[in-house]
Amino acid sequence: MTFLLIRPDSWNVPLFLHVAGAMLVTASVVVAVAALLLAWRADGEERAAITRFGFRTLLIAGIPSYFLMRLAAEWIVSRENISSDNAPGWVGIGRGTADLGGILILIATILTGVGMRRLRGGGGAGLAKTGTVLATLVIALYVIAIWAMTTKPS
Amino acid sequence: MYETLLFLHVLSAFVLVASIGLCWAIYVGGGSLVRLGAVVFPVWGAASISVLVFGVWLAFDVPGYQLWDGWILAALALWAVSGAFGSQLSQGYKAMTSGTTERPALLAHVVATAAVLLLLIDMVWKPGA
Numbered sequence: 001m002t003f004l005l006i007r008p009d010s011w012n013v014p015l016f017l018h019v020a021g022a023m024l025v026t027a028s029v030v031v032a033v034a035a036l037l038l039a040w041r042a043d044g045e046e047r048a049a050i051t052r053f054g055f056r057t058l059l060i061a062g063i064p065s066y067f068l069m070r071l072a073a074e075w076i077v078s079r080e081n082i083s084s085d086n087a088p089g090w091v092g093i094g095r096g097t098a099d100l101g102g103i104l105i106l107i108a109t110i111l112t113g114v115g116m117r118r119l120r121g122g123g124g125a126g127l128a129k130t131g132t133v134l135a136t137l138v139i140a141l142y143v144i145a146i147w148a149m150t151t152k153p154s
Numbered sequence: 155m156y157e158t159l160l161f162l163h164v165l166s167a168f169v170l171v172a173s174i175g176l177c178w179a180i181y182v183g184g185g186s187l188v189r190l191g192a193v194v195f196p197v198w199g200a201a202s203i204s205v206l207v208f209g210v211w212l213a214f215d216v217p218g219y220q221l222w223d224g225w226i227l228a229a230l231a232l233w234a235v236s237g238a239f240g241s242q243l244s245q246g247y248k249a250m251t252s253g254t255t256e257r258p259a260l261l262a263h264v265v266a267t268a269a270v271l272l273l274l275i276d277m278v279w280k281p282g283a
Binding site: 012015016019020022023024026027028030031034035038042046049050053057142143146147149150151152 | 157158160161164165167168171172174175176178179182183186187189190193271274275278279
């Protein structure tokens with residue numbers, strides 16, 4: 001706990017960008033999942049409109065904020081002089097959950113986007129639902145990441 | 155104990171930010187998404203209380219932090235601002251669901267979001283700590 005009190009000022013900007021990016025990517029995925037779940041229960045044009053909203057949220061907010069979080073994470077790791085050969089467990093958990101989460105966000109965005117296009121022709125609901133499930137997994141992964149970043153297991 | 159409190163405090167903050175994100179989604183998406191309000195505002199309220207409880211608990215738990223430190227008082231003030239505007243948004247969307255009003259003002263969303271952004275800045279920089 002003393003560690004927090006003596007954190008060098010030079011760490012503040014990358015730490016802020018990392019945490020802000022993490023909050024934004026998590027919020028974006030939560031918004032997308034909420035919208036896509038609503039779309040499951042809607043019909044016709046309303047379903048297509050809500051699915052489009054979920055897709056755009058992942059594409060415009062989720063992916064850019066993921067990169068902000070991930071790049072700032074490497075910045076703060078470099079400031080802390082943590083070598084990649086001997087990184088503590090919590091850094092490994094953070095990298096693992098972030099990278100897997102990033103891949104899942106990308107796949108969920110693609111599936112939702114393709115599903116959205118097919119909804120116009122009456123199909124595509126299954127793809128959008130799969131995208132919803134993958135995005136929900138991302139939320140679970142990021143709760144694990146928050147646990148690792150705050151409790152810092154060795 | 156410290157790690158558990160910090161985890162719960164930060165997790166609550168993430169839920170709070172996600173709630174604000176959902177509120178913006180209702181504002182931008184309108185019509186169909188207004189149904190989300192039934193879930194968003196109770197979650198926002200619970201996350202807001204939870205952030206405060208675990209944050210104050212941390213202030214007592216960590217040697218060197220005092221509840222009357224400037225950055226903690228600033229955080230409490232910002233928390234109150236975000237809560238007040240969150241409550242205003244909740245009432246606004248409730249009225250919108252019942253069809254009596256238009257969506258709540260953009261300014262209320264901006265102020266609630268700015269308060270939470272300033273809270274994060276305050277938590278990272280801890281001015282005066």
